Amino acid sequence: MNNLKTFTNGIIRENPTLVLVLGTCPTIAVTTMVANGIGMGIAAAFVLICSNVVISMLRKIIPDTVRIPCFIVVIAGFVTIVQFLVQAFAPALNDALGVFLPLIVVNCIILGRAEMFASKNGVLASALDGAGMGLGFTLALLLMSTVREILGAGTWLGYQVLPESMDPIAVFRLAPGGFFVFGLLVAAVALITRGRVSHKEASGCTACPFADQCAKASEGGAK
C-alpha cells in the first residue's frame, strides 16, 4: 500500500512538472511535437529510475558534504548511457532533442528526487518513486505536446487531426506558445485539484535541492 502511494505520488499529487514546476526548460523546449515529448519523458524517466536506485544504494557511503557533486556524477553517467542508446536506436529523436538530451543532467527533477527521496529511502521505494516521477513527467510532456502539436501543426503524433483547410496557429510551436501553454496548464491543474495537491508555494521551487540558496538569492543576496 505504502509502495503504491510512493509510486502514484509523482503522477498527480506531486507531479514534478505541473504541480512542483520543476524541469521547466525541457518541458517548454521539446514539447513542440508529441513524439519528442514522449521521447524526452522516457529518456528522463530512465535516468531518474537508475540514478534513484544507485544513489539509494550509495546513500550510506556518500559523505554529506560532497553529496551534490556525487549525485551529479551518477546522473551524468546514466545520461551518457541514454545518449548512446538514443544515438544508436533513435537518431531522429537525437536530432530533435539536440542539446536537451545531455541537459537531462541538470534537470532539477532528477537532482531533486536524489536529494529529497533517494538519499533517505530504501532501494525499492526509490525505484518506485523514480518510476512514478518519471511517469508524471512523461504524462505532463505528453499533455503539453498534445496541445501544442494539435494547435500549432494540426497533427497528433504525425497524424492529421484538424481539417487541412484550417490554418494551424504556428506560434504555438514557437517559444511564446510554449510559455503560454505551460502557464495555462499549471493554472488548470491548480484550479482542478485545489486543496488536494501539495501546492506548497506559488514559486514552485520548494522541491528543488537549491531552494534555500535560491530563496536567499531572490531576497537580493547578502545585504
Add this chain to the structure above:
Amino acid sequence: MAKEYLALILGCILVNNVVLAQFMGICPFLGVSRKMDSAVGMGIAVTFVLVMATAATWPFYTYLLLPRGMAYLETLSFILIIAALVQLVEIIMKKYTPSLHKQLGVYLPLITTNCAVLGITLTNIDKTYGYLQSLVNAFGTGLGFLLAMILFNGVRSRIDSAEGIPDALKGIPSALIAASLVSMGFMGFSGLIEGIFG
C-alpha cells in the same frame, strides 16, 4: 572580423536569447527575478561563470578528449568541470575579493545546475566554434540572460502588484504567461542580424 563577432553578440542577446528563444536557464529566470538587485546579481554571476566555463571546457574537449577518441565523455566531464570551477571561483572570491563575494556569492552554488552554462558549453562544441568565437558566444549569451532578467524583473513587479488575478493564475502561471508575451516581443528581432550585417 570584428563585424562577425559583433553580429554574434547581438544575435545572442536579441535574436537567440538564451532564455526566451533557447529555453535555457528558466529556473533562475522565474526564481530569482523578483528583485532588481538579485536579477542583476544573478545575471552578472551567470555571465562570469559562462565565460570561465567556456574558457575551461573548450580546450579540455579539443586537446584532451577529441584526440583520444573520448568525445562521448563530454557531458560527464563538462558538468564536473563546471561544478569544480564554480566551487573554485567561490573560494578565490571569498579570499581575495570579499566584497564581490558578498554580492555574487549567494548565486554561485545555483549556477552549477543552471542549464544555460552546460547548454552553452555543449552548443559551442556542437557548432564547431573556434576558441575566441566560443568565448564571445558565451559572453553574448550571458549578456542576453542579464537583459532577460532585468526586463522580466520589471514585468514581474507589475504582475505582483496587480489586483484581480484569479487564484489559480497567481504566481508561476501568470509569470509564465508574461514570459510568453516578452518572448513574443523578442521574436520581433528575428531577421535583425541579416538586416544590419547581411
